[in-house]
Amino acid sequence: MRVGIIGGGITGLALTHYLAEEGIDSTTFEASEEPGGVIQTRHVDGRVLEAGPQRMRKTPGVAELAEAAGVGDAFVEAGDEKLYVYADGKLGRAPLSVEEFFRTDLLSWTGKARLLAEVFTRPGMEQETARDLFVRKFGREAYEKFIGPLYGGIYGSDPAEMPAAYALDSLMEREEKAGSFLQAFRKRVGQGQKAPPASMERGMQQLPNAVAETYRDRIELSTPVTDIEPVDGPETAFRVETDSGTEEFDHVVCTTPASVTADLLDGITTGIDDLDSLRYNPLALVYLEADLDREGFGYQVGYGEDLHTLGASWNASMFDRDGVYTVFLGGMHEPELVEQSDERLIEIAREEFETVTGADSSAIDVARLDPGFPAWDQSWWALEDVETPEGVDLATNYTARMGIPSRVREARELADSLTGRVDQRGSESAASTDSSAATAQADD
Structure with missing residues (x-):
C-alpha cells in the first residue's frame, strides 16, 4: 500500500x-x-510567541512522537495549574479541584450548592446546545462565571451556538465512565488531567x-x-x-x-x-510584555463583562517566557475585531489587560488566525x-x-x-495463492 x-x-x-x-x-x-x-511559533527579539495553541498535554503519545523526532528532552512542563475567570470586576480562581472549590470566591455558596447537584441531573443529550446542557447540569451562575467562559475559550466560541452532539460528544462519553459530567469536565479542561501541560524549549x-x-x-x-x-x-x-x-x-x-x-x-x-x-472563528492575538506578580496559566472573561478581550494566556508564568502575555480578541463574539488595525487591537488589549490584572504593559507584536479554530457550532x-x-x-x-x-x-x-x-490484503493474497496451488495439485 x-x-x-x-x-x-x-x-x-x-x-x-x-x-x-x-x-x-x-x-x-x-x-x-x-x-x-x-501550530505556529514566532521569535521576536528573542521572545517565544505562540501564534496558535499556547500549550499541549504531554501525553504518552505526544512524548513518544517527540522522542522519535529527537526532541524528547526539549519539553518544558508548566507548574501549578491555576486558571482564572474575570467576573464581577475581579479575578477569581476557577475551581478545578476540591480544595479550590471550597476556597474560590468566583461562585456564591448557592452557586456552589447548585453545581454539586449535578450528580442528580439526567445525562447530557445530543440534541441540546452546550449552553443548555451546562446550565441544566451546573446552574446559570456556574455557567456564566466558570464553565461557559472556560469551555467556550477553548474554541473562541459561544456555547449557545454549539450542539452537544459535536461539541460535547467526548465529554458525554466520559460522563458515562466517570459517573459525573463535572468530573469529565475537569479532566477535559484542567487539573483532572493526568498528563502535564507542556511546551517546547523553542516553542x-x-x-x-x-x-x-x-x-x-x-x-x-x-x-x-x-x-x-x-x-x-x-x-x-x-x-x-x-x-x-x-x-x-x-x-x-x-x-x-x-x-x-x-x-x-x-x-x-x-x-x-x-x-x-463549516464555520471557523477568527482570532487576533496581541502579545504584551508586563511585570505581573501572579502565578497561573491565565484567565478567561466571564459572560456579562463589558470587555472586548476574550482572555489572556500567561506565557511568562507558565513557561518562563520573559514577561510575555498573550491577549485574545475576536472569536465568535466579535469576529469583526480581527479586521481592526494593529494599533487599535494593541490599544484594546493593553487597556483591558490593565483593567483585569492591574498591570501596565507594552506591545510586542500582533498576529491573526484566519480562518482560525473550528467553531463546532450549528x-x-x-x-x-x-x-x-x-x-x-x-x-x-x-x-x-x-x-x-x-x-x-x-x-x-x-x-x-x-x-x-x-x-x-496479504492474507487474502496468500489464501488465493494457496487455493490456486491446491487446484493445480488436484489437476495434476
Missing part, C-alpha cells in the same frame, strides 16, 4: 511517523513553506519541525495539492495532482481545513459541498451528509477532537487501521 497524506500539520506529520514505523510507504504534501498547520512549533526533519524524505513542503481523482483499475487508487506533477496512491488521507478538503474531494465524496459551510450538522469513498479518510480537527494529543492519537489509530488493511 502507498498512502498520500494531504496536509503537514501535526495530524499529517504524526501519521507520517506511524506509517513509517509500520513500513508503509507514504508521501505528505504541505502547501506552506513550514510544517505544523495551526510549540519545535515539535512539528523536528518530525518533518526526521521524515524529510517523505514530506514535500511548498507543494499544494490541486486535485484528487480516482484511477480506473481493478484496485482502488487515486491520482494526486500538484503543481510539480502527479502521483498515484492506494489510499489518501486529507488533514486539510474544511474548505480545502471540499475543493479537493469535489465529485468523489458524497455531501462534500456542505463541508464548505454548521457542524453538515457533517451528517459527508461520506467518503473507500480509500479516502478525513483526519482533521473538525471531524474529530481538537488538541495536539487528540490529533496524535487519531493519527495512530488511523495508521493501525491502514496496517490492518495491508495485513488483510
